[in-house]
Amino acid sequence: MREFETDVVVVGGGASGLAAAVTAAENGAKVMVLEKANTTGGCANMAMGPLGVETRMQRERLIDISVDRAFNKFMEYSHWRSDARLIRRYLEQSAGTIEWLENMGVEFALPSKYFPASEATWHIVKPKTGKPGLRAAATMIKIMTERAEELGVKILLETPVKSIIKDQGEVIGVTASDKDGELEVYAGAVIIGTGGFGDNPDFIKKYVGLEWGKDLFSYRIPGLTGDGIQMAWDAGASKDFMTMEMVFFAPNTGGYAPIELPFRQPNLLVNLDGERFINEEVIENPVFTANAIEKQKKKIAYSIIDEELIKHYEEKGLDLINVVTSSMDMSYFRQEEEEAKKNGSDVLFIADSIEELAEKTGIDAENLKNTIDTYNSYCDSKDELFHKNPKYLLPIKGSKYYALKLGLSAYGSAGGIKINYNTEVLNDDLNVIKGLYAAGTDANSLYNPDYAFVLPGNSLGFALNSGRIAGSSAVEYIKANLMEEQ
Template identity: 70%
Template sequence: MREMEADVIIVGGGASGLAAAISAAEQGAEVIVFEKANTTGGCANMAMGLLGVETKLQKERLIDCTREAAFQKFMDYTHWRSDARLVKTYIDQSASTIEWLEDMGVKFALPSKYFLGSEATWHIVQPKTGAPGLRAAATMIKTMTDRAEELGVKICLESPIQRLIKDEGEVIGVVAKDKDGDIEAYGSAVIIATGGFGDSPEFIKKYTEYEWGKDLFSYRIPGLTGDGISMAWEAGAARDRMDMELVFFAPNTGGYAPIELPFRQPNLFVNLDGERFFDEAVVENPVFSVNSITRQKNRTVFSILDESIMKEYEKNGLDLVNVVTSNISMDDFKQEMNDMIKNGNDVLFIADSIEELAEQTGIDKEGLIKTFNQYNESCKSTDKLFNKNPKYLKPLVGPKYYALKFAPSAYGSLGGIKINYNTEVVDNDDKVIPGLFAAGTDANSICNPDYVFVLPGNTLGFAVNSGRMAGTNAVQYIKENFSEE
């Protein structure tokens, strides 16, 4: 058994772990990061950007979103279920975090809204090459990794943690394992930042209301199997609210695939009974949409449009565009549609009549025909069912009809380890477990009950900011409780 020592030991080398490492090292702490993958970043490598409020970039663009207003909007959205002091600290720090990253060399393309009703808090990372888009934040992770190493942080890759080491109630280190065997690493503070349980169908089934592959088709970033959460619980940590960061995708297409482009529009949506179930204009908000989808039979719905609508989108563009889909064109859609037709699939359906479409999809035929007729009648006047905006009322007249299946998905998990507003892990009596901190997805229970999409950038934003907080607080804990010797 080899031994290692440091002031701060960090479990996980994703966005929150790297932020914690840099923050602690900038204050002079010796830091070791253990990461079980062969590279840093974790799910942050899939992300686009993070939340910032009252940043220079926003002020330069006359974006009027104050910290006070953002805090109020966040707490109103969660009905004050979240830890208000933790949320306030996170939001108040977010602008300095953007500057902190810029000082390292991270460049941001723009602060963006996700949809029209949201705030422009999403600071999209500018990749070194190409336009901002999915996976843009991988550039930020590379910069953060370089900065950590420049500060002397030791990053141990392919070195999973086995358990925490406790002594008289205090967490004093970890047991890790690499290709050469077991390691005991001792430190004055340990920060857990392992990225949640999005790659664990067992965790998902046990701790959420979903079953992966049956009624949930979420991203699975390899290695995010709840390790940090489990070891924190074993050390006495209280269990906090656990859920998925829900959105909706066409199952097994990879999420925000080109095939979804014209179907993520405010046209006719129906469930398996053939009935409408929401005002389709809500489709621009993934959280509101998925909340409605989860109430439907088998958590399955279909977006239906016809050839006339397809041609209109090709000629005039889409009704709704967001930052994620802005780099996808109808040409990309047609290419993927042709590939799916050629290779076979179970999400896209094309028919010459509504009756045939019902047979292909499994939608109740009588229900679909009834809804189809009612909807087309509404398009002549007003939508008396959901008061849908008339500009989105487009009749389905054929000659071909298209349907795409949608179901709940998720970017990853949320929550598991209960922390206080100082990012200290607490037990079931809300007492601090000395020496133990947590950050990022493992401890993200602030989006309660839903991901706060009205302030986009929250997952990566909380990861980086809570990581900074944990690194700072861990060093402060060491200064207050240990002598210089």
């Protein structure tokens, strides 16, 4: 058994772990990062950018957002289920974190909204090559990794942590393994940031109540199996609220695929009974739409359009776009449509009649016909069921009909380890487990009950900021212990 000693050991080399490691090292600590993958970053490599409030870029662009307004919006969104002190500290620090990253060399393209009703808090990373988009934050991770190594942080890859070592109730290190066998790392503080349980169907079923591959088609970043959460629980940590960062996509398409473009519009949405169940304007907010879909039979829905609507979008442009889809136009859809016709599709259905469409999708045919007739009548007057904005009332009367199957998805998990606003891990009595900290997705129980899409950039933003809080808190704890010993 090999033994190592350090001041701070960080379990996980993703956004929260790197933020914690760099912060602790900047505060004079000797730091080791143990990462079970063969590279740093984890799910942050898939991200686009973090939240920031009252940043320089926002001020320069006259974006009117304050910490007070963001805080109130977050707390109202969660009905005050979220930890107010933790959210306040996170938001107050967020502008400084953007500046901290910029000083490292990270560049940001712009502060953006996710959808029109959200705030422009999403600071999208400018990659070294190409336009900002999915995976843009990988550039940020590379820079953070280089900064950590520059500060002397020792990063051990392919070194999964097995357990937390405690002595008389205090956390003093971890056990791990690598290609050469078992090792123990003794430290003044341990910080957990392993990225959640998005790659663990058993955890998802047990703690969220959804079955992956059956009624949930979420992203699964390899290795995010909840091991950090489990080892914290084994060390006495209290379980906190656990959920998924819910969105909706056509199943097994990878999310925001071109095939979805004309269907992620405020058009007719029906369930398997052929009935409307939502004011389709809500479709711009992914979590609200996912909530509505989750309550339907088999947790699926269908967006119904016709050829005339497709031509309308080709000529006039889409009604709703977001930062992810803004680089695509309807030509992308047409290419995907041809591929689907050639190779078949289990999500896109095309028919010459409503009856044929119902047969292909499994939707109740009589109800679907009645729903479309009623919906078309609303287009000539007003939506008497949900009072949808008249500008989105476009009739479905074409000779060719399309339906896209929509199901539940998620960007990943959230929550599991109970922490306080210093990111100290708490036990079931809500007392601090000395020497143990948690950050990022493992401890992100702020989305109670839903991901706060009104303030986009939250997941990466919380990972970075809670990591920084954990890094500084751990160093303060170690220094206080040293003073007590002297």
